[in-house]
Amino acid sequence: MTDTATDNADICLATLRETDRDRYLACLLSPIEKRGALAALYAFNAEIARVRDVAREPLPGEIRLQWWRDLLEGTSHGESSANPVAAGLLAAIETHRLPRQTLIDMIDGRIFDLYDDPLSDRNALEGYAGETASALIQLASLILSPADAARSAEAAGHAGVAQAIAGLLLLMPIHRRRGQLYLPLDILAATGLDRDSFLLGEEKAKISAAIEAFAGLGLEHFAKARRASPVPASVFAAFLPVTLAEPVLRRAAREGAKVLETSLQQPQWRRQLRLVKAIVTKKF
Template sequence: MTLEACADIVRRGDPDRFRAAMAAPPAARGVLFPIYALNVEAARAPYVTTEPLIAEMRLQWWRDALAEIAAGETARRHEVATPLGALLDAEGCALLDGVVAARRWDVAGDRFEDADALLAHLDALAGGLMWAAARALGATDEAACRALGVAGGLAGWLAAVPAFVARDRAPLPDDGDAAIAALARRGLALVGPVSRLARPAALAAWEAVPVLRRAAAEPARVREGRLTRAPAVRQARLLRMALLG
């Protein structure tokens, strides 16, 4: 039930957030890794089974675990739930419950009605996750953190479009060039500064701007899976952002 176990889950399941957490100050990692590990476990739940009911049960396990922590009960003995029990208050649990609940889309895979519906989903998912992490670090600028989280979540979502399609999901309400470019521009408009206390959590969105700019300029990259930049370029940007704040 250690921080190392949470870090290993994130390293294997969400390499980008692992790199972002490792670029954060060491003291922040004890907050970031358990929260990010919960996100990995919830993201994995719909895809480890072909039975929707079993996937829903896996997600409900985490929602129940968070409800118990919020109620002040002893956290379940689990490599992620146990450290979360020492970290979260009731509001933090409610935020992460929203993140877990949003993963139900991965079970049903319904098409989003429009861009607003997709962005609302990303607010619950990536926006909620970033705000939960930033709040646990002592930040109070919820609107800025959520907006940046949505921008980062949208960048990752667009980069994953081919993977979603391969799983018979409909990740975009409209996959035409004009619609993709407009969506990317909306994501770019959400990017802004966050408070000093929120910066370790904000590092998770380090590739939001370059990815969204690519999507806005060349929407075909989204359908073709060509949004992600070279690893060395991405790493250099992360290090620069970590150093400059």
């Protein structure tokens, strides 16, 4: 690795430590020769995932996402090497032959985050999760072992949905304050709610039922991911962050409407122990 590449990898890791601590730790538990590429991929994901937090309005957010799309399509203006995450991502694409279209689809999936439109049904939710969380697991698997990545594709698909739902449950208090809703409308309708009544937060019993169903959908996908063909040890590090989803989903199912106002996040030390246990046992 050249000095520039090493510097970019270090900056990507430092960026990740601030923006996505769990995936930062997952990088540290990954093979050392793969860390630079994984850090760049995860730092890119963190950048596009937090566009709403940084931009706050849809138009500036779309401009930020368009910058990344232009970079991947080879039409960017300016020198990408000035941005260590961009330079690291392009190097990872070149070295590991990552499919650019999958990365572009990840960007397009994040446009949804900029607006307050609800997800119509479970299929829409699964599509959103597939373009974002599931795709990220598959891309990380390609970095770790292109020969074995295809064998874990089914597990990655289901694991990504479970992980996405867990993440949305963690962020539900923030999303509610913004007027955002990721809980599909068909689940709300089945419990006698609509978007406005859920966000208002007054019908606690119905809200608890909706959250329980939402968390249950995540647990269903988590179970399917576990039942899928065994994940090869060579790509298991790509699944490390998934192991943190199950406690969140189970607690959300218990807490119900309290999720709107309560953090579901486990302490950092518990998450670290869970990651270490997973990498040793190769079970998420």
